[in-house]
Amino acid sequence: MARAKPARPDAGERRPSLVDDAYAAMKLAIRNSDFAPGYQASEQEIALRLGMSRTPVHEAAIRLQEDGLVRVLPRRGILICAIAPEDMREIYDVIIALEGQAAERVAGLPEPERLRAADALAAHAEAMAAAQAAGDLPAWGLADEGFHRTLVEEAGNGRLIRIMQTINDQSHRARMLTLRLRRELDASVTEHRRIIDAIREADGPGAHRHAREHRIRARDTLLPLLNDFGLRHL
């Protein structure tokens, strides 16, 4: 039949296994708070709900534990991890360091890629400004997320991307919750534009500094907010 191998020299595009399904489903459920933090689920129950046996659920749970989203308690079940303000401080420290580095890398790209990256970032920034003008908070959050994801992805460091993805998964619920508490959306857009400008001008240290300061300010406005509201677990 002519073409036996459709497309796979050695790259690893393989159809998802049941373990992958379980992993994705559980991760999504945690993101959406279908599994609330503190909830203790049994593998059997999840397996039943997903229509598979305990084994793939168990293996997915191991991966989620590695991601810091759950804790597998021996012979007691799967505990959905809560996020405390202290965790947010840790998370922000990592973000501050890595996003600064990413911005510097992007600013150091050769001209064509650099300008394409800047344009992509600018598109997200525009979307944020528009959402802000329209008072559309969810859209603002989505555009903000897109901006930061693009910034990290354009840096072209797979490990950095992966770490940031993990960290973002951990803090997603907290971000959703605090989105409506914020009153400083203007500042974000302005700061984003500063980062973009520095990248356009191939100003590595400047991009680093602006990205860093942007996240530092975000942390310094967010953490007191969490403490004021007495949010111990998110």
Place this chain on the structure above:
Amino acid sequence: MARAKPARPDAGERRPSLVDDAYAAMKLAIRNSDFAPGYQASEQEIALRLGMSRTPVHEAAIRLQEDGLVRVLPRRGILICAIAPEDMREIYDVIIALEGQAAERVAGLPEPERLRAADALAAHAEAMAAAQAAGDLPAWGLADEGFHRTLVEEAGNGRLIRIMQTINDQSHRARMLTLRLRRELDASVTEHRRIIDAIREADGPGAHRHAREHRIRARDTLLPLLNDFGLRHL
């Protein structure tokens, strides 16, 4: 009998399961190059060697894959990952960002802890200088490792510690290999002392900058070395 619970309010000190054993054993084997990169092992074989069934080995393999040390190829076996110079660049980028942040954090600690941390770091620096004087390369490597581990641990950020641990596991083999290629041991000791001094003086930005530049220099001397030697996979 009076005190029924010896010591466990809720903390999770539990005896290692077979999965933990398998994980530790495989990780060690990879570190020591008992499993060379590129080697393709079967779960059955490893299980046999460790005297357990396939299940715990399989689950440990999943964790190792999450750590980026192996790749589990569906229905083909466990592939020990090799490290290419490009990977080292990625790894150094992450280290540069995170260790700078860690140093800044340590410099920002309250006085007593800060000075204790500085002393601990100084002890490692002394050991390095001594090893260098004695021409004892392995001891030098060990002390260097201790210095950087202490720096990260004293920052008191669990996530940061974990990420650095993972990254170090990935690059351990490469570091061992390149240890004897280096000719710039003096510089390291001097730079370490600069970091320590900045921490002693609670100079956060200074500590950040020195830690950063130390790792940047290490990267810039190491990467050309790897390329010159044509080391494609380590």
Place this chain on the structure above:
DNA sequence: CCGTTGCAACTTGCATGGAAGCTGGTAATC
């Protein structure tokens, strides 16, 4: 009424078996 003990139900840890998929070599064909 309160503290203790024992049990029953439930949980996961791990072993094992059947099934499906991949690989490499061999034989058949052009």
Place this chain on the structure above:
DNA sequence: GATTACCAGCTTCCATGCAAGTTGCAACGG
């Protein structure tokens, strides 16, 4: 000789069974 088809043996994937550990509650004794 080169190419294709195929098959045997290997591998993991997943379901399931059994054993061991944990929990909550009921019954009991003070």
